[in-house]
């Protein structure tokens with residue numbers, strides 16, 4: 001079974017806090033609930049590559065809105081969505097732990113997010129299945145270096161499993 005890849009949106013695909021905006025070839029602007037979001041097209045391409053090695057799932061306060069907006073902008077397939085029942089708080093990620101734990105069960109899991117705190121790392125250490133937290137800089141989003149690390153991690157798990 002392939003590992004799960006839980007994907008945050010704000011700070012991973014939707015960039016903020018940058019000094020100068022990315023060139024228009026690398027980003028598209030989308031108005032979501034009255035807020036302008038700068039969507040990284042490069043992050044989309046990288047997710048597409050990661051989908052060859054992982055089962056992707058949205059783990060974001062956007063919840064269903066991620067599938068409403070992002071597949072068309074990024075040219076990717078819709079993904080399963082983890083729901084948080086209104087627990088979402090911008091600028092943190094600890095509220096994702098319960099639902100993420102339930103969703104992932106005993107499967108290997110990587111998680112890309114810009115807001116890990118100590119509770120997230122503790123949870124990752126205590127999981128029995130292989131677990132990898134991948135922090136991002138919200139001004140840059142998902143970068144090449146993290147993408148390559150994730151692919152290598154996925155391949156090493158597959159090699160261990162003997163396929």
Ligand SMILES: [Mg+2]
Pocket residue numbers: 008009010011012113114115
């Ligand atoms: Mg975020």
